[in-house]
Amino acid sequence: MRMLKFVGNKIWAIDPGYLHLKQGIKTILAIALSLWFMRHQAPITQVMASIACGFSMQGVVAHTVYQRLRHIVLFDAVFFSVFILGLMVRDSTLWSGLVLALLGFVVNYIRRFGLERSMAPMMVWMLCFLSILLPMTNNQTIWQPIYGMVIGFGCSAFMLLIWPDNYARLFVENANRFLQTFAAGLEAMRRALIIHSSTEGALSFPFEKTQATLRRLMESNVVLHHKLEAFSQARRHHILIEYYALMNAFSLLNDAMQRLLLEPQVASRSLVLLLARSYKQYAREFLALRVGLDYAFIGTQKRNFLTYSSQDKWQVNRPSAPVIIMMLNFKLGFNLLRQHTWECLRYEDAA
Amino acid sequence: MKMPLRNTTKMGLQACLAIILAECVSFYFQFEHGYWIALTSMALITQTWGESLKRSFERVGMTILGGCVGTMLYFLCPVNQELIVILLLVFIFFTVFLLPIYHLLGVFFLTCFVVFLFALMGDWNFYLLKARILDTAIGAFIALLVARFLFPLKTNIAELFIHYFYKIDAAVNGLLDEESHKLYQVHYYLAADFQKIRTDALAIRYELLFHRLNAQDFNTMLNHIELCTYFIGYLIDAYRWLADYLTIEDKRLLQAVASTTSHNIHALVLVLEKKQQAGILPATDVMTLLENEIKAFPKRFATLENNALGFYNLMYFFAQLNLNLGAVFSILNKKYF
Numbered sequence: 005m006r007m008l009k010f011v012g013n014k015i016w017a018i019d020p021g022y023l024h025l026k027q028g029i030k031t032i033l034a035i036a037l038s039l040w041f042m043r044h045q046a047p048i049t050q051v052m053a054s055i056a057c058g059f060s061m062q063g064v065v066a067h068t069v070y071q072r073l074r075h076i077v078l079f080d081a082v083f084f085s086v087f088i089l090g091l092m093v094r095d096s097t098l099w100s101g102l103v104l105a106l107l108g109f110v111v112n113y114i115r116r117f118g119l120e121r122s123m124a125p126m127m128v129w130m131l132c133f134l135s136i137l138l139p140m141t142n143n144q145t146i147w148q149p150i151y152g153m154v155i156g157f158g159c160s161a162f163m164l165l166i167w168p169d170n171y172a173r174l175f176v177e178n179a180n181r182f183l184q185t186f187a188a189g190l191e192a193m194r195r196a197l198i199i200h201s202s203t204e205g206a207l208s209f210p211f212e213k214t215q216a217t218l219r220r221l222m223e224s225n226v227v228l229h230h231k232l233e234a235f236s237q238a239r240r241h242h243i244l245i246e247y248y249a250l251m252n253a254f255s256l257l258n259d260a261m262q263r264l265l266l267e268p269q270v271a272s273r274s275l276v277l278l279l280a281r282s283y284k285q286y287a288r289e290f291l292a293l294r295v296g297l298d299y300a301f302i303g304t305q306k307r308n309f310l311t312y313s314s315q316d317k318w319q320v321n322r323p324s325a326p327v328i329i330m331m332l333n334f335k336l337g338f339n340l341l342r343q344h345t346w347e348c349l350r351y352e353d354a355a
Numbered sequence: 356m357k358m359p360l361r362n363t364t365k366m367g368l369q370a371c372l373a374i375i376l377a378e379c380v381s382f383y384f385q386f387e388h389g390y391w392i393a394l395t396s397m398a399l400i401t402q403t404w405g406e407s408l409k410r411s412f413e414r415v416g417m418t419i420l421g422g423c424v425g426t427m428l429y430f431l432c433p434v435n436q437e438l439i440v441i442l443l444l445v446f447i448f449f450t451v452f453l454l455p456i457y458h459l460l461g462v463f464f465l466t467c468f469v470v471f472l473f474a475l476m477g478d479w480n481f482y483l484l485k486a487r488i489l490d491t492a493i494g495a496f497i498a499l500l501v502a503r504f505l506f507p508l509k510t511n512i513a514e515l516f517i518h519y520f521y522k523i524d525a526a527v528n529g530l531l532d533e534e535s536h537k538l539y540q541v542h543y544y545l546a547a548d549f550q551k552i553r554t555d556a557l558a559i560r561y562e563l564l565f566h567r568l569n570a571q572d573f574n575t576m577l578n579h580i581e582l583c584t585y586f587i588g589y590l591i592d593a594y595r596w597l598a599d600y601l602t603i604e605d606k607r608l609l610q611a612v613a614s615t616t617s618h619n620i621h622a623l624v625l626v627l628e629k630k631q632q633a634g635i636l637p638a639t640d641v642m643t644l645l646e647n648e649i650k651a652f653p654k655r656f657a658t659l660e661n662n663a664l665g666f667y668n669l670m671y672f673f674a675q676l677n678l679n680l681g682a683v684f685s686i687l688n689k690k691y692f
Contacts, residue, residue: 018457019452024455025452027452028449028451032451047475051475058447062451097382101374101375105371105375108370108371111367111370112363112367112370113367114363115363116363120363126398133390133393137390139476139477223554226547248542248543248546248588249542249588252592253592324646325645326642328645328659328667329667329668331659332664332665332671333671336596336597340596343595343596
């Protein structure tokens with residue numbers, strides 16, 4: 005179980021929301037389904053069904069059922085047309101070269117219509133390319149690959165309709181992972197503070213990994229935000245802005261922490277305990293905070309954040325400029341954490 | 356009025372010419388499997404020259420490695436069609452999963468897939484492996500040739516950074532305005548813009564192969580600019596929090612430092628435009644200023660309860676911002692002049 009969770013976390017780190025992992029699984033399931041339908045057919049038909057299925061699984065990104073259906077019909081119609089075009093010119097070297105060259109221009113040209121990063125244009129070209137290369141000896145076998153192709157399209161359409169990408173859910177999952185990672189990062193800082201304030205020796209700063217993870221989650225959500233509909237756009241935009249601000253506060257605390265860990269003697273015992281308590285309180289609050297499916301923040305009490313800094317006494321032993329700057333950065337970092345969490349919760353009241 | 360060609364049109368023309376050249380080469384030299392040349396040429400026409408260069412290296416390298424591993428696996432595996440189909444599905448899964456994340460690994464599995472697909476449809480042997488590697492290399496060469504000379508889509512690195520510095524300058528100038536609360540969102544857009552530069556950085560580094568600015572300098576510059584992004588973010592956030600605690604004298608000093616920062620950014624932009632500059636102005640020595648204040652008013656700094664001390668936070672951030680701008684200036688000045 006722990007191994008599974010470890011692997012899952014590692015995969016999430018490179019593929020937030022398992023978007024590409026799911027796409028891979030869906031593709032092979034669809035291909036396996038098409039192979040099962042074609043199990044009594046000739047090898048060429050089976051190959052064509054698999055290729056058509058695999059290719060048509062890439063590129064459809066619409067997220068309402070109606071739009072998805074429209075994309076599937078449109079893309080499959082285009083795939084089918086270029087395949088037939090390829091079959092028509094396969095016997096002439098000149099015509100096949102010209103068709104491939106012109107198609108190469110067209111599929112790159114159409115990228116201007118929101119398909120810059122899509123695999124679909126390249127798949128269109130490759131299907132034409134494959135139809136020219138298919139090993140066929142006489143006209144009678146042309147219908148076999150076409151039949152395989154139609155079945156392949158059918159299987160991919162089925163998979164795309166029953167297992168769509170849910171970008172809205174993925175956005176929320178990323179947002180919640182962000183909060184959990186953030187809380188874990190604060191907790192790690194607290195532990196480092198307690199351990200290294202009393203011991204000397206080699207130090208490690210694992211917070212860079214936490215920052216990298218937070219950044220990756222943010223990047224994923226920025227991409228998802230652009231893919232999603234205008235509905236609830238303001239709430240998602242608000243989440244992104246506040247999360248960037250929280251990342252900034254984390255980075256500020258990280259910088260201050262690294263300075264303190266290099267010279268732990270500059271902070272008094274009471275100050276170290278104060279910092280550790282602040283880290284613990286904020287870590288606990290962020291762990292309890294969640295984003296719901298309606299992009300609303302839930303799960304924590306707003307009044308907790310009012311009480312953190314009002315009674316704190318930041319006693320500095322031997323004030324010098326670097327120490328003062330470091331402590332001011334700590335204080336500012338915590339204030340910004342409080343401010344931005346307040347902004348997240350305040351948005352709910354205003355909304 | 357002449358309309359400039361869009362990048363997608365340029366890419367389309369490049370792909371068209373690359374395929375024509377590939378077909379001509381294949382026809383002239385009578386390559387038996389010359390279709391791989393056309394396929395590789397088409398696949399390697401991308402958004403920028405740097406990206407094409409990067410993908411070409413990856414493609415050829417992983418074709419060699421993937422081809423060798425796939426061939427070895429094919430010869431070691433028992434002759435069993437079901438096993439070949441299972442392996443094909445495994446390779447398809449990893450290709451679809453890894454190609455968008457790690458292009459290098461994705462091409463490796465794609466090549467293994469090609470080996471086993473041919474194995475399924477007929478036979479695979481060393482002759483085919485050699486042909487595949489050679490044709491891929493020729494296809495990559497054609498794609499690079501076309502991408503380099505026909506409507507080259509090169510990243511104008513100087514312009515990229517100039518635009519970014521202008522945005523930082525606008526943020527600095529707007530910081531102390533009455534309407535500075537609107538800057539709140541600016542940090543998000545700055546961070547997102549920098550993230551885009553960082554994402555494209557690997558491809559940009561390939562374009563620097565024949566550039567005066569080498570990859571190491573570029574990396575160092577990028578790190579300093581990232582720190583600039585952090586510090587401008589700290590400034591924007593911190594100012595919102597601390598503005599009410601600042602005195603008129605504090606705001607006057609901050610205005611002076613903001614003007615210095617703006618001057619330094621403009622000097623940096625001029626260096627990027629290859630106009631020699633004397634240097635940038637040093638930021639206020641915050642540490643000395645603070646040491647003097649601590650000596651004069653020790654009790655004020657003993658407990659840090661006074662939020663007005665946040666003035667030193669802001670000065671520190673400005674100082675660090677200018678320090679990093681200075682580091683970027685040094686690198687560019689050394690390279691261009």
